[in-house]
Every structure is written in structure tokens, then in C-alpha cells.
Amino acid sequence: MIVRHHLSPRRAAGALGAALAATALAAFAAGSSDPPAAGAAVAPTPITLGPSLTASPGISVSMPPTGLSLEYSVMSQQLGGGACPPPALVAELQRLGDPPLQLGGLSQDHTVPAGAYPQPPTSWEAGTLFELSPGFWSQLHCLLASTKEPVTVGLNVQNGTPAWAAQMASEAQGAATAGLSFSLGNEPDRYKYPNWSALDKPFAGEEAASAGLYEQVANQLRPAIGANPLIGPELATPATWRRQLPKVVRALRMQTLAVHMYPLTTCASALDATIKGLLSPRTGDAPSRLAWVAADARAQALPAIISEANSISCGGRPGVSNSAASAVWAVRFVLSALQSGFLEVRFHFSGNSYDPFVVRGAQVIERPLAGAMAALNQWLPPGATLRPVPIKGLVATAVAEPKGTSLLLLDNETLTPQTVLLRGAAAVQLTSFSSTHAGAVVVNRNSPSGRIRATIAPNSVVAVDFAP
Numbered sequence: 001m002i003v004r005h006h007l008s009p010r011r012a013a014g015a016l017g018a019a020l021a022a023t024a025l026a027a028f029a030a031g032s033s034d035p036p037a038a039g040a041a042v043a044p045t046p047i048t049l050g051p052s053l054t055a056s057p058g059i060s061v062s063m064p065p066t067g068l069s070l071e072y073s074v075m076s077q078q079l080g081g082g083a084c085p086p087p088a089l090v091a092e093l094q095r096l097g098d099p100p101l102q103l104g105g106l107s108q109d110h111t112v113p114a115g116a117y118p119q120p121p122t123s124w125e126a127g128t129l130f131e132l133s134p135g136f137w138s139q140l141h142c143l144l145a146s147t148k149e150p151v152t153v154g155l156n157v158q159n160g161t162p163a164w165a166a167q168m169a170s171e172a173q174g175a176a177t178a179g180l181s182f183s184l185g186n187e188p189d190r191y192k193y194p195n196w197s198a199l200d201k202p203f204a205g206e207e208a209a210s211a212g213l214y215e216q217v218a219n220q221l222r223p224a225i226g227a228n229p230l231i232g233p234e235l236a237t238p239a240t241w242r243r244q245l246p247k248v249v250r251a252l253r254m255q256t257l258a259v260h261m262y263p264l265t266t267c268a269s270a271l272d273a274t275i276k277g278l279l280s281p282r283t284g285d286a287p288s289r290l291a292w293v294a295a296d297a298r299a300q301a302l303p304a305i306i307s308e309a310n311s312i313s314c315g316g317r318p319g320v321s322n323s324a325a326s327a328v329w330a331v332r333f334v335l336s337a338l339q340s341g342f343l344e345v346r347f348h349f350s351g352n353s354y355d356p357f358v359v360r361g362a363q364v365i366e367r368p369l370a371g372a373m374a375a376l377n378q379w380l381p382p383g384a385t386l387r388p389v390p391i392k393g394l395v396a397t398a399v400a401e402p403k404g405t406s407l408l409l410l411d412n413e414t415l416t417p418q419t420v421l422l423r424g425a426a427a428v429q430l431t432s433f434s435s436t437h438a439g440a441v442v443v444n445r446n447s448p449s450g451r452i453r454a455t456i457a458p459n460s461v462v463a464v465d466f467a468p
């Protein structure tokens with residue numbers, strides 16, 4: 001349950017417009033505004049809605065809390081075959097709050113600019129590169145002119161050349177309309193070094209050697225981006241470069257420290273990639289394990305973001321990554337990231353089951369994850385503050401918004417319904433994301449006595465919107 005107040009020991013939830021269905025009302029059990037009848041088995045937990053919930057200093061929101069990270073091939077497909085992208089794509093991005101876009105992922109180190117594809121290919125790697133179409137940047141410009149989104153453009157370090165980087169940087173400059181930044185290479189901590197392949201175990205100094213080689217190669221491409229901001233180093237497993245990370249950031253003069261995180265995986269085994277695993281408190285709170293990365297960034301007076309994330313790496317798992325539970329997980333994950341010191345989470349598109357939405361011709365098919373993103377960007381606009389609130393049986397986050405309203409996010413991580421008695425507000429709006437019901441459900445409740453009872457279903461999040 002969410003009450004416009006923000007921050008929670010781990011996460012919170014919310015929702016964004018939806019139709020009211022009888023089955024969805026059960027998730028709130030937002031029945032009588034009177035106290036529970038005598039003899040009730042469990043008394044509801046009282047929560048007083050008022051200025052005190054957001055009075056203390058909290059975590060400041062300085063950018064949209066969620067953005068999008070897309071493979072170049074996925075972005076190309078979404079842009080379609082016309083001079084401008086499908087209107088439905090523009091409308092979907094606007095509904096999500098015009099979040100920042102990042103072009104990168106695995107394809108970043110396998111993409112070449114238009115006209116640069118080696119003919120004929122001289123190696124396997126050269127023969128499997130992805131060449132951008134001549135109209136790619138023009139189409140992207142048309143999209144960005146409509147949405148006013150900033151864009152981060154990933155340049156090919158692993159297989160690229162300074163000439164390719166210069167061409168892509170120049171073309172990206174012409175496409176951007178509301179801010180442009182770059183990243184150099186994707187997950188360099190996973191680059192393979194053939195001259196070390198004979199070694200059957202890590203050797204002393206391997207971290208410094210691999211980070212140093214990345215610095216050396218990336219610095220050859222850095223002049224291509226000019227004075228534009230650089231984010232990175234886009235590590236897959238930041239702990240592998242823990243000692244070298246501050247040095248790499250300084251050496252490449254990065255303006256934002258960016259890393260990746262996927263709490264579950266199907267790369268080797270799908271054992272934990274289940275709805276139960278996705279709803280585990282540990283999975284939702286995964287960003288807290290990277291709080292040290294955000295601390296490293298603060299030590300250098302830099303912002304930190306999770307520039308690529310989703311529920312399950314290696315493309316996700318159908319029936320889990322695209323289920324209603326993914327929305328609950330996303331709210332928890334983003335709140336954990338903000339409370340751990342990160343400013344934003346960019347959800348990844350790879351053309352698989354975890355994509356927030358799918359573009360098919362002129363049609364956009366939205367998945368539950370997109371609803372959570374839209375809600376988070378609405379609840380947590382730049383200028384808002386959030387902080388955890390201790391409430392028995394729930395993970396709660398109070399949010400003070402710049403427009404003067406307040407929100408309380410209530411997250412039930414248990415398998416037992418939790419009932420609360422909201423006091424001090426004559427009217428509230430309850431927005432719920434459930435792990436069993438796709439889409440946000442919105443219910444308005446009024447009570448002359450200022451006492452409203454609501455039940456938060458197991459593994460659901462509710463946002464309580466009220467005037468302080």
C-alpha cells in the first residue's frame with residue numbers, strides 16, 4: 001500500500017491509473033472507515049498521516065528514478081521503417097515520464113556506424129558486428145524531439161576504432177535534443193583476454209592488469225566525445241574491480257559512476273529464477289549490496305546510477321520477468337537503490353521477456369514492469385525527498401513531493417495480509433501493485449472521522465496519497 005511519503009527500509013510500491021475491478025478491491029479490503037468490531041482477531045496497525053511523516057530530513061531525488069537501457073538492435077526495431085518512430089512509441093515514453101534513454105548493453109561492443117562495416121569481414125568478430133542503418137540517428141532525433149529525453153550513447157571499445165567512435169559521437173550529437181552523454185565499453189570486467197586463457201585460476205594483479213588495459217584502450221576513444229559527460233565504467237560485477245574502480249573513474253574523467261545489476265540469473269541455472277525468488281526480500285533489496293559503489297562515487301563528489309538492470313540476467317524468464325510480480329519487485333528494487341545512494345535505475349531491453357514493453361509495428365504492448373516505472377517516476381519527481389518509516393509488519397517509505405503533497409508507500413513482504421488504520425486524513429487515494437494482479441489499481445477513500453481501514457495483501461505495495 002502506498003501513502004505518498006517515501007523511503008523504506010527496502011522498498012515501496014505504487015501504482016498509476018487503472019480500472020477498478022471487484023477482484024482488485026479485495027487487495028485493499030478498503031472497507032469500513034470505522035474501527036474494527038470488538039472481538040476482531042488482530043487489531044489494525046494505526047498510522048497517523050500528517051506532516052510528521054515527512055518532517056525529518058530525507059534522501060533527495062535529483063533525477064527521474066527510472067530510465068531505459070536499450071540494445072542498439074532493439075532501439076532500431078522500435079524506431080521502425082519510417083522517417084519518425086511510431087506515435088505509439090512516443091506516447092509510451094511520455095506515459096513513462098520521458099525517462100532518460102541509454103543505448104548500450106552487449107550490442108554496444110558489437111555496433112559499427114553506418115557505412116563502416118568491414119567488407120569483406122576479416123574475422124568472426126568482424127562478421128558478426130551490427131551496422132546501424134543510415135537513417136538511425138535521424139529517426140532517433142525525431143523521437144527525442146518529441147519526448148525531450150536525454151540520451152546516453154555507448155561506444156564500441158572491445159571491437160571498435162577511434163574513427164568509428166568519432167563518427168558515432170558526431171551523429172549522436174546531431175540526434176540529441178535534451179542532453180547527451182557517452183559510455184565507453186560494456187562490462188569491461190568481463191572482457192576476455194586470450195593471452196591469459198592458459199591460466200586456470202586468477203593471478204596476483206589480475207584486477208589491476210585488466211582495469212589498466214581497459215583504461216588504455218578507452219582513453220584512445222575518449223577524445224571522440226569532446227566535452228560531453230562520460231558515464232561508466234558499466235561493470236557487470238563491480239566487486240571484481242573494487243580496488244581499481246576509483247582509479248578507473250579518475251583516469252577517464254567520468255562524470256557519473258555507472259554499474260549494472262541483475263539479482264537473479266538464468267545464465268547457468270534457472271533454479272532461483274521463479275516468482276518466489278523474484279519476490280524474496282533479498283532480491284528486492286539487492287542494490288543495498290552495492291552501497292559501497294555509491295559511497296565510492298560520493299567520495300569523488302560524483303553521482304552514481306545503476307545504468308543497466310532487470311529482474312533476471314540472460315534475457316529473463318517467461319512467466320516470471322513479465323509477470324505481475326515484476327512490478328512489485330521493481331518498486332522494491334528502485335527504492336532500495338535510492339536508499340543505497342544511487343540516483344537512478346535504468347531498466348534493460350534485450351528483445352526478451354523482461355523488456356518493459358514491446359513494439360510491434362505501430363502498436364506498443366505494455367508489460368507490468370512499465371506500470372511500475374511510470375508510477376515511480378510520478379511519485380518521485382526531482383525535488384522530492386524520501387525516508388524510511390518504522391511501521392509494524394510493513395516496509396514503509398514516506399515521500400514529500402515538491403508540489404506539497406505527501407505519499408506513504410507500504411510494502412507487505414510477508415505471506416500474511418496486513419491491516420492498517422489510517423488516521424488524520426479525510427480522504428486518501430490508494431494505488432496498489434499486486435504480485436497476482438497485473439496493472440495498478442486505484443481506489444479513493446473518504447471518511448468524515450478521518451479513520452480509514454485498509455488491508456495490504458501479501459507481496460503487494462500500496463501508495464497512500466494524502467494532503468498533509
